[in-house]
Amino acid sequence: xxxxxxxxxxxxxxxxxxxxxxxxxxxxxxxxxxxxxxxxxxxxxxxxxxxxxxxxxxxxxxxxxxxxxxxxxxxxxxxxxxxxxxxxxxxxxxxxxxxxxxxxxxxxxxxxxxxxxxxxxxxxxxxxxxxxxxxxxxxxxxxxxxxxxxxxxxxxxxxxxxx
Numbered sequence: 001x002x003x004x005x006x007x008x009x010x011x012x013x014x015x016x017x018x019x020x021x022x023x024x025x026x027x028x029x030x031x032x033x034x035x036x037x038x039x040x041x042x043x044x045x046x047x048x049x050x051x052x053x054x055x056x057x058x059x060x061x062x063x064x065x066x067x068x069x070x071x072x073x074x075x076x077x078x079x080x081x082x083x084x085x086x087x088x089x090x091x092x093x094x095x096x097x098x099x100x101x102x103x104x105x106x107x108x109x110x111x112x113x114x115x116x117x118x119x120x121x122x123x124x125x126x127x128x129x130x131x132x133x134x135x136x137x138x139x140x141x142x143x144x145x146x147x148x149x150x151x152x153x154x155x156x157x158x159x160x161x162x163x
Contacts, residue, residue: 034064102144109142
């Protein structure tokens with residue numbers, strides 16, 4: 001049995017095992033050299049090929065598999081650390097942004113306060129409520145906390161949902 005490298009194009013790997021069994025040549029390709037040599041040892045055991053270096057190869061494979069397992073665990077830990085770092089970074093970015101003000105359209109505020117929009121515009125003109133405008137729209141808004149203060153309640157989400 002022979003382990004060789006194949007640098008042919010369009011191959012899944014660069015490691016190739018070739019063996020002859022019952023006058024027929026077999027070939028198998030592997031992604032890594034370790035997988036190729038592991039397969040070679042399994043095939044040699046299966047076919048009953050005597051090997052003087054078998055014990056030495058097994059010791060090497062045990063060491064290599066242990067190293068591979070440790071590297072895999074380190075890689076998974078690094079992935080978890082990277083994911084947690086990205087989450088923490090996104091949380092920090094969220095904390096840096098100022099919270100968006102909670103606002104209501106005049107029509108929504110009028111429904112909650114149970115007055116007409118016209119009356120609410122009158123109250124805005126008198127200074128009872130403060131006008132809140134967004135730069136990209138001409139709609140007039142009122143801050144939610146002012147409406148809550150006028151109603152004397154902490155949460156008006158039920159009133160908004162009920163309309």
